Amino acid sequence: MASRYDRAITVFSPDGHLFQVEYAQEAVKKGSTAVGIRGTDIVVLGVEKKSVAKLQDERTVRKICALDDHVCMAFAGLTADARVVINRARVECQSYKLTVEDPVTVEYITRFIATLKQKYTQSNGRRPFGISALIVGFDDDGIPRLYQTDPSGTYHAWKANAIGRSAKTVREFLEKNYTDDAIANDSEAIKLAIRALLEVVQSGGKNIELAIIRRNQSLKMFSAREIELQVTEIEKEKEEAEKKKSKKTT
Amino acid sequence: MRRAGAPLSGRDGGGDTMAAATFFGEVVKAPCRAGTEDQEEEEEGRRETAEDREVRRQLARKREVRLFRRQTKTSLEVSLLEKYPCSKFIIAIGNNAVAFLSSFVMNSGVWEEVGCAKLWNEWCRTTDKTHLSPAEAFCVFYHLKSSPSVFGSCARKNMQVTLLTCRHVTDYKTSESISSLHSPFLKALKTQNFKEPPCCSLLEQPNIVHDLPAAVLSYCQVWKIPAVLYLCYTDMMKLDLITVEAFKPILSSRSLKGLVKNIPQSTDILKKLLTTNEIQSNIYT
Numbered sequence: 216m217a218s219r220y221d222r223a224i225t226v227f228s229p230d231g232h233l234f235q236v237e238y239a240q241e242a243v244k245k246g247s248t249a250v251g252i253r254g255t256d257i258v259v260l261g262v263e264k265k266s267v268a269k270l271q272d273e274r275t276v277r278k279i280c281a282l283d284d285h286v287c288m289a290f291a292g293l294t295a296d297a298r299v300v301i302n303r304a305r306v307e308c309q310s311y312k313l314t315v316e317d318p319v320t321v322e323y324i325t326r327f328i329a330t331l332k333q334k335y336t337q338s339n340g341r342r343p344f345g346i347s348a349l350i351v352g353f354d355d356d357g358i359p360r361l362y363q364t365d366p367s368g369t370y371h372a373w374k375a376n377a378i379g380r381s382a383k384t385v386r387e388f389l390e391k392n393y394t395d396d397a398i399a400n401d402s403e404a405i406k407l408a409i410r411a412l413l414e415v416v417q418s419g420g421k422n423i424e425l426a427i428i429r430r431n432q433s434l435k436m437f438s439a440r441e442i443e444l445q446v447t448e449i450e451k452e453k454e455e456a457e458k459k460k461s462k463k464t465t
Numbered sequence: 466m467r468r469a470g471a472p473l474s475g476r477d478g479g480g481d482t483m484a485a486a487t488f489f490g491e492v493v494k495a496p497c498r499a500g501t502e503d504q505e506e507e508e509e510g511r512r513e514t515a516e517d518r519e520v521r522r523q524l525a526r527k528r529e530v531r532l533f534r535r536q537t538k539t540s541l542e543v544s545l546l547e548k549y550p551c552s553k554f555i556i557a558i559g560n561n562a563v564a565f566l567s568s569f570v571m572n573s574g575v576w577e578e579v580g581c582a583k584l585w586n587e588w589c590r591t592t593d594k595t596h597l598s599p600a601e602a603f604c605v606f607y608h609l610k611s612s613p614s615v616f617g618s619c620a621r622k623n624m625q626v627t628l629l630t631c632r633h634v635t636d637y638k639t640s641e642s643i644s645s646l647h648s649p650f651l652k653a654l655k656t657q658n659f660k661e662p663p664c665c666s667l668l669e670q671p672n673i674v675h676d677l678p679a680a681v682l683s684y685c686q687v688w689k690i691p692a693v694l695y696l697c698y699t700d701m702m703k704l705d706l707i708t709v710e711a712f713k714p715i716l717s718s719r720s721l722k723g724l725v726k727n728i729p730q731s732t733d734i735l736k737k738l739l740t741t742n743e744i745q746s747n748i749y750t
Contacts, residue, residue: 241635244700245749265750266740278750294750380701383647417706417736 235343236336239292239366242345246291248379249278250389250411251349253361254404258351260289260426261408263379263416279426283308284433286321286352287426291379292366293345300344304328321352325362325370333368343367347378353430375407381415388414401429409445420446553720555627558677560704561697562629565712568735570724625659626685626692627720629712630678634698638672649699649711656682659691664714668696693720706739 228234247263262278281287282304290297307327311319328348336343343366350362363378364370375393377385388411398404409423416422423446425437437445485495557566634648653663654674668674674682678694685692695715699708715721716728 241700242749247750276747276750290750292749294747297750381707383644 233336233367236367239343239345240347243292243347243366243378244380244382246293246346246379247278248377248381248385248412248415249289249291249349250375250377250385250408251289251351251361251363251373252375252389252393252398252404252408252411253351253359253373254398254401256359256430257401257404258353258359258361258428259404259408260287260349260351261412262289262424263412264422264424266422279424279436281434282324282350283312283318283352285318285354285428286324286350287428287434288348288350289378289426290346290348291382292347296344297346297348300328300331300346300348303331318355320354321350321360321362322354322372325350325364329364329368329370331368332364332366336366336368349376349378352428357430359428359430375411377411384415385411401427406445406449409442410449413446413449553625553627555720556629556678556681558628558630559702561631561699561702561708562712564704564735564738565629565709568709568738569712569716569728569731570721624690625720626681626690627715627718628678628681628692628694629697629715630694631697631699631702631708632675633702634700636672637698639669646698649697649701649708651711651714652696652698653693654682654696655693656686656689656691658685658689659693661691661693661719663693663695664718665695704739706735709735 247265249260249262251261252259260279264278265276267273267276278291279287279289280301282301286308288301288304290300304324304327308319308324311317311323328350332344335341345366347363347365350364351360353359361373361376362370363373363376375389377389389407392407392410396403397407405425405427408425409420412423413419420443421439423442425442425445427435427437429435485493555566555570557563634646637646639646651665652668652672653665654668655663673679674694674696678696682692682694684690695712697708697711699705699711701708
């Protein structure tokens with residue numbers, strides 16, 4: 216039945232599915248994992264870096280992009296679609312600032328991106344965007360925000376979420392480990408993001424990219440060295456926890 | 466009396482007449498003005514000429530599956546199973562299943578290549594019979610040098626077949642919610658003569674097996690050969706570490722026991738295989 220209703224985007228199937236939108240969500244699962252965490256004074260975005268070909272310039276393969284000084288996003292899915300969405304979002308951020316003389320709120324720009332994606336699920340001849348995005352930032356009121364959008368054009372606020380390949384595993388890890396203690400301070404929130412990614416990333420810290428935004432500060436990308444330091448700390452803590460466990464049992 | 470109502474679709478027999486419903490609901494045959502000339506033309510087209518027969522013969526010859534040795538490029542005259550009769554026949558179909566076999570099974574012991582088969586049909590782009598390119602369908606047969614009883618004893622007696630393959634998880638039909646599925650996961654399907662308990666749960670209805678694994682299983686069922694298919698449902702059809710590792714429960718089964726020796730080394734070999742075979746694709750990030 217699916218094959219008769221999945222060719223044209225504007226056709227509903229008899230049981231109410233928009234198959235092209237659901238297939239677009241499969242395309243998202245082909246992108247590498249991205250995780251977002253909302254702390255009390257910090258928002259963290261971590262992504263699994265795709266391995267770069269030998270002759271490829273690493274700087275051009277970026278999954279985390281700034282939309283404005285106080286908002287940034289990570290995506291999973293079709294690279295080219297992401298580029299188009301990011302460009303439109305960046306233009307909208309500046310246009311809003313020029314018109315209203317205030318920077319965009321995270322919710323506004325998320326709504327803009329979601330509306331854009333929804334338009335492509337309703338016009339004929341155009342396929343949906345094959346990306347999901349995690350948008351983080353601080354509003355003027357100083358409250359940290361994390362939103363997620365998907366190809367159907369819906370958006371929701373989250374405390375922590377993951378998108379892309381193995382997103383389910385990471386989300387389950389976050390559901391277990393996102394506690395008030397875990398986000399008590401900035402470094403704990405960063406460690407939580409890295410630990411969540413280490414669950415699914417294939418070669419450890421080398422393949423992780425991390426970005427944070429602190430209140431009233433702009434986006435900071437972690438260098439490979441800084442990530443390695445965090446990973447070694449996490450591994451040390453794990454070892455100590457295991458030693459304690461084995462002491463308790465003996 | 467006027468004939469009203471929508472004409473029903475109608476091609477009956479050779480003639481072209483349309484059926485029409487009258488005002489009172491009776492179905493009458495309305496003669497079609499297109500006539501019956503089409504009938505004669507069709508019959509002529511159906512008659513085969515000698516040329517058609519020759520083309521058909523050539524196609525059949527091209528489609529024949531021949532076994533050959535890759536190194537010497539000579540074809541094998543004798544059927545493989547007669548030359549190397551076997552008690553355990555393991556087939557891996559698809560890149561993830563093949564990667565699993567190559568890293569976990571074929572790295573323990575010395576496996577010698579005994580033959581290779583390549584398929585051709587009208588959709589193939591080349592007719593090169595001996596050169597194997599990764600884009601084409603082909604099959605390489607190996608046998609274990611140190612223990613010739615694997616791939617060694619009477620064919621069809623005491624032979625056990627194990628099949629490994631992958632399928633995309635969107636093909637899996639279940640009444641449970643899709644979000645509760647943890648892919649990749651393993652399902653098994655076995656023939657009646659396979660008495661061992663399988664290493665994972667059996668494939669539920671209405672799911673079916675397709676293509677080559679289905680053909681092999683059907684053959685084994687008909688000829689009463691014990692066979693089991695391990696089907697991995699995954700959301701990554703290209704070569705992927707997590708999918709290949711989903712086959713690991715099979716290592717404890719009787720068919721593969723004794724063939725697998727060094728598991729940590731196999732995992733390293735698998736990782737190396739993945740990095741060398743990674744196709745650089747920038748479509749998805």
